Amino acid sequence: MTNEASERRGFEMLKIVVCVSGGGTNLQAIMNAMDEGRITNVEIMAVISNNRGAKALERAASRKIEAILMSPREYSDREAYHEAFTAKMCALDPDLIVLAGFLVRIPPQMVEIFGNRIINIHPSLIPSFCGVGYYGLKVHEKVLERGVKVTGATVHFVNEGMDEGPIISQKAVNVEENDTPELLQRRVMEEAEWILLPQAIDDIANKRIRLIDGKVLRGN
């Protein structure tokens, strides 16, 4: 079975929506890759954030990309937020949803509707240091606490679990002796996240990966 995202629109541009919560350095890496031709056949339809203050929204607006705020605080409860978030995403109807530093759980109904058309970047080598409670700087704090010598990042398809979907790509990063969580986070972003996520988007847009029996294979 080929990847659903790249099959939906045949050979037209792959339309993506990028979900962000913070600084947006992964979004910036995607936009830089598009400018430099390392990502082809992709169009960013919109950027959605749960966080009004996310610098990522400014990054989107500076490129005239629709920046949308979907804050849980503006809804009476989690269910109402899930409904509204899912309805908004369905209205946008992207071929691929990219979670780039997005710290909110994806509504189960969105996973159901979009199937294998949601990808996420996680700042560790899954299945290590992932799952509930492992996000942002906390991941790197736990890595240093455990004393592992190698960490990295993972791009994976999103399923109903937390960081449990089929793995698309991973890249290892050395842990240095005097690392702080901040130093390690920066190195993982520079040496892994900002490389892996654009590469995965370009591979999906150009039909270079296939999903067979829950495993990601490369090649047409």
Ligand code: GRF
């Ligand atoms: C970073 O910790 C990154 O590792 C994770 O989300 C956080 C913010 O990323 N993926 P960004 O700068 O908002 O892309």
